[in-house]
Amino acid sequence: MRNSGKTLFASRLALSATAAVIVSASALLPLAAHAAEATQAPAGKLADGTEVSAITLKAANGVSARILAYGATLQSLCAPGRDGKAADVVLGYDDLASYVDHPNYFGVTVGRYANRIAGGTFALDGKTFQLPLNDKTNSLHGGGKGFDKVVWKVVSVKSGPVASVVLSHVSPDGDSGYPGKLATTVTYSLDEAGNLTIAFEAKSDKPTVVNMTNHAIFDMAGEGSPAGAMGQMLTIPAAAYTPVDDKLIPTGELRKVEGSVFDFRQPRRVADGLRDGRDQQIVFGRGYDHNFALDKGVTTNPQLAARLEDPASGRTLEVLSTEPGVQFYSGNFLDGTLIGKGGRLYRMGDGIALEPQKFPDAPNxxxxxxARVDPGKPYRHVMIYRLTTSR
Structure with missing residues (x-):
């Protein structure tokens, strides 16, 4: 059984490697009778009167995504189970005001730098830069007013074999302490097979650091399900991870996952090692809040970073990425103080984040x-949420 399991996983990995080719090929097909659809509608206004749009992408197979221009946020991602019934599989809020008033990174685009930078400082070419400290002694997800707290410009909304929305934002030189004027775009694309591709691009006029990703928190049984995500099966193709100190900053070590609760090379329940207080890393993270060094490393086309399956509904998510790491966060700080969709309180275990990215604190x-980006050498990260149903 072990060998057959490895063969199956290898097969899935090979399929994952062709994801970008599949998505690109769909654009070459004749216009289908059931093309993917993109629509734009008002989502509300900020306190200063700024209008915010919501864009909905729908595929023929029942997958749909709703994106808010505020934070370039994935507000909902709906997918059918084996019974054909669709459910929203990402945690979040029903209304714009809650994203503004109660920020918790649900589904947002994070940047300029996703994850933590120790002490909020880094050096480039002999000059040290100081960022806001918004995570005790660290800078987290850009610090200060990150990309999750700005209204992105809607550049285009298109239907067709691939439905898409392009969002843009210009971060000025010195924004939250980062050097360089950074022109960024986030493109969400949904094809007829239900693959949601997210492409992050950025150009800077000065040397800087960039690390962008999406911060969706998933429950493949459907957001707000009674059992949450802890019984779901997780696979991460990584033989090593980056252990952290008590401030959740990587020590610099690449530690083998073999023989530890961090070994997800074969499918395992999320909950299996979550409360193992014998592992100091679990104690530091209050669960999982760690970066995994993907076996694939940096790739030109998106390849498998993680797989999450809900055995009951059959809903399966494959996360693919061009980046070398994926942060697995088990929602450890969801403590019942946030009221999410449908008036439900979110608690630890209600969902997990799988964030493809550069390693935390890489500039140090x-x-x-x-994570360095120079003028004339733009940043690009392409990731895919592939939604399927197991039998």
Whole structure:
């Protein structure tokens, strides 16, 4: 059984490697009778009167996504189970005001730098830059007013074999302490097979650091399900992870997952190691809040970073990415103080985040894949949420 399981996983990995080709190929097909559809509608206004749009992408197979221009946020992602009934599989809020008044990174685009930077400082070319400290002694997800707290410009909304929305934002030089004027775009694309591709692009006029991703928190049984995500089966194709100190900053070590609660190379229940207080890393993170060094490394086309399956409904998510790491966060700080969709209180275990990205604190670790971006050498990260149904 072990060998057959490895063969099956290898097969899935090979399929994942062709994801970008599949998405690109769909654009070459004749216009189908059931093309993917994109629509735009008002989502509300901010206190200063700024209008915010919502864009809905719908595919023929029942997958749909709703994106808010505020934070370039994935507000909902609906997918059918094996019974044909669709459910929203991401945590979040029903209304714009809650994203503004009670920010918790639900489904947002995070940047300029996703994850933590120790002490909020990093050096480039001999100059040190100080970022806001919004995570005790660290800068988290850009610090200060990150990309999750701005209204992105809606550049285009298109229907067709691939439905898409392009959002743009210009971050000025010195924004939250980061050097360089950074022109960024986020493109959400949904094809007829139900693959949601998210492409992040950025150009800077000065040397800087960039690390962008989406911060969706998933429950494949459907957001707000009674059992949450802890019984779901998780796979991460990584033989090593980056252990952290008590401030959740990587030590610089790449530690093998073999023989530990961090070994997700074969499908395992999320809950299996979640409360194992014998592992100091679980104690530091209050559960999982760790970066996994993907076996694939940096790739030109998106390849498998993680797979999450709900055995009851059959809903399965594959996360693919061009980046070298994925942060697995088990929602450890959801404590019942946030009222989410449908008036439900979110608690630990209600969902997990799988965030493809550069490694945390990479600007302070020369041995990690560099997050540096220079003029004329733009940043690009492509990730895919592939939604299927197991039988």
């Amino acid at each position: 670790h020369p041995s990690f894949v560099s």
